[in-house]
Amino acid sequence: MSLYIRSLRSAGRGIGKAPTCVFASCSRRLYSSNVVRENDIVLLKHRTNTSAPIITEKLQPGRSVALTGDFIRADDIIGKSFREVVTSRKKVLYRIHQPSLAEYTDNSPRLVTPIYSQDASLIVSLLDLNLTPPRADPEDEAPFEIFEAGTGHGALTLHLARGIHAANTPSPEIPELSSAPEESDVGYRRLKLDIEDISEEALQEKAAKEEVKATFEKWRSTRRAVIHTLDISDKHSAHAEKVVKNFREGIYYPHVDFHVGTIEEYLSARLIESGQKPFLEHAILDLPATQSYLDIVAKALKPGGSLLVFCPSVTQVIECIKEVKEKKLPLFMEKTVEVGGAIGVGGREWDVRPVKPRALQKTEVLEAGLEAADDEGWEMICRPKVGVRIAGGGFVGQFQRIVEFPARLEGTVSITPT
Numbered sequence: 001m002s003l004y005i006r007s008l009r010s011a012g013r014g015i016g017k018a019p020t021c022v023f024a025s026c027s028r029r030l031y032s033s034n035v036v037r038e039n040d041i042v043l044l045k046h047r048t049n050t051s052a053p054i055i056t057e058k059l060q061p062g063r064s065v066a067l068t069g070d071f072i073r074a075d076d077i078i079g080k081s082f083r084e085v086v087t088s089r090k091k092v093l094y095r096i097h098q099p100s101l102a103e104y105t106d107n108s109p110r111l112v113t114p115i116y117s118q119d120a121s122l123i124v125s126l127l128d129l130n131l132t133p134p135r136a137d138p139e140d141e142a143p144f145e146i147f148e149a150g151t152g153h154g155a156l157t158l159h160l161a162r163g164i165h166a167a168n169t170p171s172p173e174i175p176e177l178s179s180a181p182e183e184s185d186v187g188y189r190r191l192k193l194d195i196e197d198i199s200e201e202a203l204q205e206k207a208a209k210e211e212v213k214a215t216f217e218k219w220r221s222t223r224r225a226v227i228h229t230l231d232i233s234d235k236h237s238a239h240a241e242k243v244v245k246n247f248r249e250g251i252y253y254p255h256v257d258f259h260v261g262t263i264e265e266y267l268s269a270r271l272i273e274s275g276q277k278p279f280l281e282h283a284i285l286d287l288p289a290t291q292s293y294l295d296i297v298a299k300a301l302k303p304g305g306s307l308l309v310f311c312p313s314v315t316q317v318i319e320c321i322k323e324v325k326e327k328k329l330p331l332f333m334e335k336t337v338e339v340g341g342a343i344g345v346g347g348r349e350w351d352v353r354p355v356k357p358r359a360l361q362k363t364e365v366l367e368a369g370l371e372a373a374d375d376e377g378w379e380m381i382c383r384p385k386v387g388v389r390i391a392g393g394g395f396v397g398q399f400q401r402i403v404e405f406p407a408r409l410e411g412t413v414s415i416t417p418t
């Protein structure tokens with residue numbers, strides 16, 4: 001595997017200044033408890049106006065939640081029940097909520113624009129994930145792997161991880177991650193700590209942490225389903241990892257592997273490992289120039305698997321369709337769905353496909369027979385589908401990996417499987 005591509009966990013990358021507390025999955029709260037505890041993240045809604053809700057950091061005694069020109073003491077929130085009201089320094093009332101996954105991803109502090117929750121939910125539903133829980137007598141089966149690029153805020157990552165959650169056994173305690181890529185002097189400080197802290201207690205603590213890490217790594221190798229999420233930016237990836245890890249004490253975090261690097265490097269290395277056999281069930285791309293990555297992703301995608309592209313405009317979906325056609329990639333367009341708040345839940349399906357005007361087809365057949373029906377003279381249909389359910393901005397293009405492309409074998413042009 002390329003040195004540039006790193007599985008961040010194996011590289012031991014940390015999550016900034018995240019608190020050092022760790023949680024065993026068995027100690028994770030089922031959230032039947034109604035009381036806010038230290039280290040919880042809560043959602044604060046203004047009691048009287050509809051301003052955007054606030055997602056707090058992990059609540060620490062003695063600290064406060066900063067608001068614009070105002071603040072709330074964390075101690076005033078800790079110990080209260082969800083749905084109780086808390087008063088800010090300026091006597092503004094906020095109701096305390098436990099954030100849903102959607103509220104959390106839509107409102108948590110971000111470095112990049114996430115896929116908003118209703119669109120993320122739609123994307124997950126397009127994948128139609130129906131994973132079964134682990135059996136008592138586990139079979140030796142290849143893991144169910146989904147690839148996502150770019151990671152961005154980690155919003156879609158969290159939704160995807162929830163989609164595969166049932167397939168894995170409960171994770172053991174999540175190890176504390178030790179360093180942060182954005183802290184350039186972290187190596188020095190870590191070294192310093194190692195030198196200074198050699199007390200018996202510190203050594204025992206270190207050994208205990210190593211054991212937690214080893215147990216977790218062993219469990220990771222037994223996962224039945226994994227989300228591989230990749231971003232070219234170390235900073236974005238680190239932020240997203242923190243977002244994923246901080247949601248409900250890391251409930252979905254163990255199902256995700258974070259990678260930093262380029263799509264080509266990661267997938268090429270994996271394809272070499274697999275002997276060029278496709279290994280991905282599904283893939284989702286949310287990054288610029290999506291069409292540039294279809295070739296390599298199609299190689300890694302198992303037949304029948306979905307490749308979803310999330311594009312801000314329909315013309316970018318068209319670019320993808322053109323790329324598939326021009327390069328004769330083994331993908332066919334399943335559907336194009338417009339998403340976004342103005343559209344409503346479920347998206348609005350568009351008719352986006354290349355067609356050859358009938359007059360041109362007739363001429364070609366007359367002049368040179370079917371073989372002449374090549375890549376010339378195609379036009380794009382691009383309009384909302386009539387008579388379909390208007391049910392939730394951007395466009396999702398869904399392609400499906402076909403076993404083989406009949407046009408390649410027969411010398412005719414077709415984008416649908418026969």
Ligand SMILES: C[S@@+](CC[C@H](N)C(=O)[O-])C[C@H]1O[C@@H](n2cnc3c(N)ncnc32)[C@H](O)[C@@H]1O
Nearest residue numbers: 114115150152153154155156231232236286287
């Ligand atoms: C719009 S954000 C993705 C948001 C994400 N889907 C979410 O729901 O939070 C796009 C991300 O793609 C990453 N990116 C841009 N070019 C890339 C490339 N060539 N390879 C991998 N990631 C890339 C950016 O660093 C950025 O984090």
